[in-house]
Amino acid sequence: MKLAIAQINCIVGDLSGNVRKILDYADQAKKSGAALMITPELALSGYPPEDLLLRNGFRGACRDVLADLAKKIDGITLLLGHPHLVDNKLYNAASVVREGKIIATYLKNQLPNDSVFDERRYFQPGSDPCVFELDGMRFGINICQDIWEEGTASRARKAGADILLVLNSSPYHMRKQNLRYKIVRQRIRETAMPIIYANLVGGQDELIFDGASFAMNGEGELTHQFDEFKERLSLIELQGATLVSGYIAPTQTVEASVYQALCLGIRDYVGKNGIPGVVLGLSGGVDSALTMTIAVDALGADKVEAVMMPSRFTADISLLDARAMADTLGVRYSEFAIDAIFNEFQDTLAGKFLAPPKLGGPDLTEENLQARIRGTLLMALSNKYGSIVLTTGNKSEMAVGYCTLYGDMAGGFAILKDIPKTMVYQLCHYRNNLSEVIPARVITRAPSAELRPDQTDQDNLPPYDVLDGIVEAYVERNLSLREILGMNYAEADVRRVVYLIRQNEYKRRQSPPGVRVTQRGFGKDWRYPITAKYRDEF
Incomplete structure (x- = not known):
C-alpha cells in the first residue's frame, strides 16, 4: 500500500486555487498508485486565515467548496485539512473523503495560543479521537499541536489506530526540525505507532512553512525525510503497519x-x-x-x-x-x-x-x-x-x-x-x-x-x-x-x-513585516506595550 503526502504551498483565502491544487495533487497521487493522500493542516483555506475566520461569508465559502471538492474525489482516499463549522461553532478539522463523500471528520483537540498562534481566538477544541480504515489498516488522525502534548496520540491508539497521520502547518525557525523529531519520538514511545508527519510549505506574510515532511517507524527511526522549502508529492510505502524505508533528504547547514x-x-x-x-x-x-x-x-x-x-x-x-x-x-x-x-x-x-x-x-x-x-x-x-x-x-x-x-x-x-x-x-x-x-x-x-x-x-x-x-x-x-x-x-x-x-x-510597531527565522521575532510573537512603566531590574 502506498500513501502520498501533498507538501503543498497554499494561499490564504484562495479557496478555488487551493481546491485546484489539491485535486491536481490527488490525481498525481492516484496515478502513482497511492491509496491515500494527506494534505497539510487547513490546506483548503491556507494557514493561518486569521480574522478571515470571523467572517460568516468566509466560513460559508469554506463549507461550500469542501462539499464541491468532495464530490470530485474518486479512486483515492483524501485526508484534507479545513475549517469546519458545526452549530455555529468553528473547528480546525481534517476530513476523510472517499468516493465523493466525507466519511469521517476529526476536530483538532489541542489549540495553540502562544508564540505566533492565536487558534483559541477562532476555533473550539475537539475532544474525540478519529480512526478510519483503509485496505485493512486503521489510521488515526492528529493535527499539529495535538502531538506536542501528551494524551491525544494515545487516545487514537486506544481507539484502535495502527498508524498515526499528522496534518501540520508548522512554521519554520532555525533548528525546528530537530525539535519536531524529538516530539514525534516522545509520542512513538507512548504509543508504539509509526507516525507520518505532513507539513505545509510556503511563505505567508512573516511566517515561513518549510515542509520537510517526514515519517518514523514504531521504534522512532526516521524512514522518510522529504525536502525543505519545496512543493512536492512524496510517496511512502507500507507493508502492513510497517513503513518501508525510503527517501532521506540530505541534511542542510543552518545557513x-x-x-x-x-x-x-x-x-x-x-x-x-x-x-x-x-x-x-x-x-x-x-x-x-x-x-x-x-x-x-x-x-x-x-x-x-x-x-x-x-x-x-x-x-x-x-x-x-x-x-x-x-x-x-x-x-x-x-x-x-x-x-x-x-x-x-x-x-x-x-x-x-x-x-x-x-x-x-x-x-x-x-x-x-x-x-x-x-x-x-x-x-x-x-x-x-x-x-x-x-x-x-x-x-x-x-x-x-x-x-x-x-x-x-x-x-x-x-x-x-x-x-x-x-x-x-x-x-x-x-x-x-x-x-x-x-x-x-x-x-x-x-x-x-x-x-x-x-x-x-x-x-x-x-x-x-x-x-x-x-x-x-x-x-x-x-x-x-x-x-x-x-x-x-x-x-x-x-x-x-x-x-x-x-x-x-x-x-x-511601524516597521514593515519581514521573514521570521528565529524562535521569537519582532512580529506576531513579540507583543510588548509601547506605554509601560515596568522596567527589568537585576
Missing part, C-alpha cells in the same frame, strides 16, 4: 536553511500579492548587499532595481562596490545624489533650528534627514512603478532602534528583519561559497551608516557579537537581566541594550 527560508519568504510575498517587482537602496554596505542578493536569487534580476543615493559622507569605495554588485547580479541600477536635496532641507529649517532656545549645531536630526530623503526617493519610485520597497535593516538594528522612522525603515517588506548582524555575515559567506557575488570588501570593512564623517556602527553600540548575544538572550530566550549578566556580559552593555530594546518599541 543554507535560513537562506532558502528568506528566498521563499520574499518570493511568496511578492508573488502571492501580485507585486511586479522590488526596489531597494543599495549603500555599499553588507545589509543591502545581502538583501539584493536574496531578492535576485528569489525573484530574478529582472524584478529587482537597486538605487544608490550618495551624499557628501559616502565613501568612494561604497559607490564602487555598489556599482560592481549591481553589474554582477544584472539588476537595474540608478544613482541619485542627495546633497542638493539635503541642503534644501537644511536651508528650509535653518531659521527654526537657530532660533531660541539654542539647540546647538548639527546632531542626529541631520543624520536622520539624509535617511528620510532616501526613503522618500525610494517610495516615489515604488509609487510610480508599482514595485515594493525592500528595507535592508537587520534584527540587531531593529532591536536597539539603530534605524530611522520614515527613512531606512520606509518600505513594504524587510527580508533581514529577524536576522542578527552576526548571521548577516554568515549568510554572505554562505552565498559567496556558491558563487561570489558580494565583494569581499563589503564584508570585511567596518559597518557604517555613512551619515557623518568617519562614522561606524560601533561608535554607539557594543560589538555585534555582544549585542546579538544579549538580544538573543532577552528577546528569544526571555531571560532576565540577572540571568544575562550571568553569561559574562558587562553590566553596562546589558543595561544599555535592554534599555534600548524597550525604548524603541514604538519604532518596531
